[in-house]
Amino acid sequence: MEGSHSNSQVPIIIQEDGKEDDQTQGLEENALKRNDRKITSTVWKEFTIITVSDGRKKAKCSYCSTLIAINSQGSTTQFHRHLDSCPVHLASTKKQRLLTTQPLGPTDFGGGSGGTLTTYRFLEIVKQLLLPTSKGLILDVPTRWNATYAMIESALVFRDVFLKYKERDPSFLWLPSSEDWDRALEVCKFPEAFNDATHIFSGINYPTSNLFLPEVWKIRQILKEKSGTNNKDYLQKMTSRMRDKFDKYWGDCSLLIAMGAVLDPRYKMKLIEFCYSKIYPSFKAREEIESVLFSLHELYVEYVANYATNNVNPSDQARGSFPTKNNSSSRMKSKTKGRAEFDLWAQELDTIVPIKSNLDIYLEEGNVEDYTSHILLSNNQSDIYTKMESWQLLL
Structure with missing residues (x-):
């Protein structure tokens, strides 16, 4: 190894055994x-x-x-x-940093120098133990968060291989301890939930707003359970930080996610009631459910008003703007007054039941059967839309 480039310097040579010339x-x-x-x-x-x-x-x-x-x-x-x-320094900088608050132990795959794992020897042991070789070890990719899950999951499959590898190659430095493996197994459960949700959201080509709530509430439930004081310290610290970040965005978008789920005939309000009862205390769950219903009715009333305004017959508008002899202004005034008096009388009696809106009818009807399996077996999109006819009445 060379020192400074000055002519007054004598090159410094460092040997692998730590001695110098x-x-x-x-x-x-x-x-x-x-x-x-x-x-x-x-x-x-x-x-x-x-x-x-x-x-x-x-x-x-x-x-x-x-x-x-x-x-x-x-x-x-x-x-x-x-x-x-320095191979040890390079390995330490490649540890998992995304989800853990404590290192799980160094894991550096590939290479072959400095006490790291060599591929050909590793595969020999895999074959001897009759383990699947198609998957193999997966390296961490910093630009892809879900690569962490794939890396840990693949390493857990080859746990016994690492033990055998250390027996054959004593210079192998990165054998995880039993505690490291146990931690990896526990931690792997969290990115698994995120990974599954990502595949559901991004693996299809049609809108998925109705699918968010069933997956997102489960993630929140896992974070809630694992951040409790009865869990191990490293799990509690990790999930508490994740839950704080999750709740920050959950409060801003939970209403929108819930309304998307209500518009799915398979779920309607039943899914909201189920998920909120798991997420919130009973009194808070009732408040959130009422908030969803209130917001949904507000949106529906606004939609109906806009729909009526935008779909008025032009000929009707013309007749209303220019009254004829048979439709004089005095007659319209008397009719309006008469109807106003009737409405006032009806309100005082409180005996006339208002007509239910299409939204109320939709919510009171039973949920349709799950047609997910039908979608997987059929490419006919019209079959999907027939299941949505009850909601199309509102559009």
Whole structure:
């Protein structure tokens, strides 16, 4: 490894066993004495200055314990270069960062140098244990959140393979402990719920607003259960942070998601009542259900008013704007007054039952059967729409 590019410097050669060549020994005595300059580089967070047996000072890598000579000019270039090639440091920076608040243990697959796993030897053990080889290990992809789930899931399948691999290759550094495997198994349950929901939402080509609530409420339920105090500390910390972020957006969009579910004839208000009873306390659930009903009726009334305004017959508008002899203004006034008096009388009696709207009729009717299996077996979209006829009356 080279030091500074100055002509006054002698190249510093670091061997793999942590020893240095004799040509650098004469430079180390003055390395830390010159001007007693302060250590300001962040690279020193990764190294520790120690004194070796002969009294000289060296920098020890915190990851692989390699000893590196300290440059007489105070340069840290050699330390940065070492970190760029240190296999232990590289592996530590690739740990899971997305969902966990504590590391699950280093897992670096691939490569073959620095004590990492080699593919061909790993596959040999897989075949000997009669495990499926089609799936294989999956690396973490930082730009895809669901790659974390795929990576952990595939590693759990080959748990026994890692144990055998360590027996054959003692230099393998990254054998997860039993605690690591147990944590991975528990943590894997959370991205599994997100992964399943993602496939449901993005795996079809038609609108999916009616499918959000059945999946989203389950995710919230899992976070609620696992963030309780009766769970392990690392699970509680992880899920509590996830739940705080989830609730932040749930409060803003839960009403919209609920209304989308109501418009599905399979669910209507039954799904709302079921999910909210699981999510909220009983009194809060009743408030939220009433809020959904109120908002739904408001939206329906607004829609009916706009529909009536936009679908008035032009000939009727013309007759109303220009009264004829048979339809004089005085006659219209008397008719209006007469109807107004009747309406007032009817309200006082309170005996006339108002006509139910199409929305009320829709909500009171029973839910239609689940036609999901029918959709999977048929490509005829008209079959789907026939199941939606009850809601089409409102449009």
